[in-house]
Amino acid sequence: MTRIAFILLAHKDPHGVIDQAERLTAAGDYVTIHYDQRASDEDYRQIRDALAANPAVAFAKRRYRCGWGEWSLVAASLAAVRHAEQRFPLATHFYMLSGDCMPIKSAEYTRMFLESDDCDYIEAVDFDEGNWIKTGLREERLIYRHWFNERTQTRAFYLSLKLQKRLRLTRPTPHGLQMMIGSQWWCLRRQTVEAVLALIDQRPDLIRFFRTTWIPDETFFQTLVMHLVPKTEVRRRSPTFLMFTDYGMPVTFYNDHYDLLLRQDYLFARKISPAALELRERLGAVWQASGVSFAISNEGPRLFRFLTERGRVGRRFAPRFWETDRGLQCENVIGLIVAKKWHVAKRLTARIRALTAIPTVDYLFNELNAELPDLGGIASSVAQRDRHRRALVKLLFEEFEAEQLIMCVDPSALPLISDFAGERSRARILFIDTDFGEKYLRGHMKRIGVAGDGTPDEVVERLLPIVRGDLQHEAERLRDMGFPHFEVISEQAGTAINAAAIARFLEVSDEIAQDLAATPHLFSD
Known part of the structure; x- marks a missing residue:
């Protein structure tokens, strides 16, 4: 005993x-x-x-x-x-x-x-x-x-x-x-x-x-x-x-x-x-x-970190030593598809790969499987990619032998977005503005560890407006940055308006942009 x-x-x-x-x-x-x-x-x-x-x-x-x-x-x-x-x-x-x-x-x-x-x-x-x-x-x-x-x-x-x-x-x-x-x-x-x-x-x-x-x-x-x-x-x-x-x-x-x-x-x-x-x-x-x-449910540490870090914005003021002389050139065009709902952005990038020759990758700074070519050890982990982000993107331009590259970014990564937008390269941003229903928010809370399967529903209910507010605040911060080449598409805007924004973002014909904007179930959860 x-x-x-x-x-x-x-x-x-x-x-x-x-x-x-x-x-x-x-x-x-x-x-x-x-x-x-x-x-x-x-x-x-x-x-x-x-x-x-x-x-x-x-x-x-x-x-x-x-x-x-x-x-x-x-x-x-x-x-x-x-x-x-x-x-x-x-x-x-x-x-x-x-x-x-x-x-x-x-x-x-x-x-x-x-x-x-x-x-x-x-x-x-x-x-x-x-x-x-x-x-x-x-x-x-x-x-x-x-x-x-x-x-x-x-x-x-x-x-x-x-x-x-x-x-x-x-x-x-x-x-x-x-x-x-x-x-x-x-x-x-x-x-x-x-x-x-x-x-x-x-x-x-x-x-x-x-x-x-x-x-x-x-x-x-x-x-x-x-x-x-x-x-x-x-x-x-x-x-x-x-x-x-x-x-x-x-x-x-x-x-x-x-x-x-x-x-x-x-x-x-x-x-x-x-x-x-x-x-x-x-x-x-x-x-x-x-x-x-x-x-x-064991969500304590993640929940504490989530609540205490709300409103904090990271900043990076200087390049790392390994990035010296590894900047992108002024002829390079980086297109950032910024979307909180990763599955929506991936539907669009899959369609871009199918209809155009523009090299396109997914969330390479968030997921290992991001439709990347074999780049050796520099892309072996997400953390390593982030440490060498500029060198990685330069390698991608060289690997694809292209002057244009499209990649997906989460709106929470504002320092990363600012980093690329401030480069000598020409950066364009396409923000996919989406609604966040309760079902999505509950799933998002589980994915980031704020709530688990055992978290009582009354706790989740109290957190829902906080999480929704944070996601809306991310979008507001992104809009407030005043990027010069900033386009927005949304389900409410309709196909015609979305097609015009995609055409400007990708510099493609109106016909291709129309097909991209009409991607089946693009905004579906």
């Missing part, structure tokens, strides 16, 4: 800590608490007194003064883990939590989840190649020694680092270990915890190394677990749901996030606002519930 020993790291909100411990143990599990020594002694006594009669609650034998990025966070975790391992012999799993965490699944569901797969859950990616660190120190975290805290002893921290660099006082990583990095919120099996504790007892060099590593809570357990446990028995993801803002700060959840949290494929969530009392109460009730099924 699965029994969980929760390792609860807290530094504030004694009432919340007490409630969390009582809630978790009421379901038959255990809790070991480390309460930061920086916190009030009165608060700590309050917690101990309130939980003294609960045999399923224990306290780390030593309290550490914890500082962000310091070894003290790992030391506190180890103290609590070691005591929990000794105090609760029936515990099968050890789950690391903070005082800001709350369950987003029931205890019943959590046990079934852990029983269904005999493995450890810990985010662990390769330190050097995983691209987990977005900003700040990278290899310097490991190869130099850090005795000072960057936040509270900034001058000493960077002075020490600068001195070590000048004197080349680097150090190797511990022998035999591949350094890993990831979130500190994990769930490990008893045998894994026992193996980690035994390893650090056998190898004091590990503690010496990580004690002076910067932000070791992101590398210590991650590295040792991957060193000790076969890869097939590790799921490299945290069981705790958390998101970060553009500024590297954790996203805080409030009362209106209840439905969103329950739909994520995680067991707990961090971090819950202390002021979100209603959310905490409702999630606490979820943990105690039985016979509850959860519809998993």
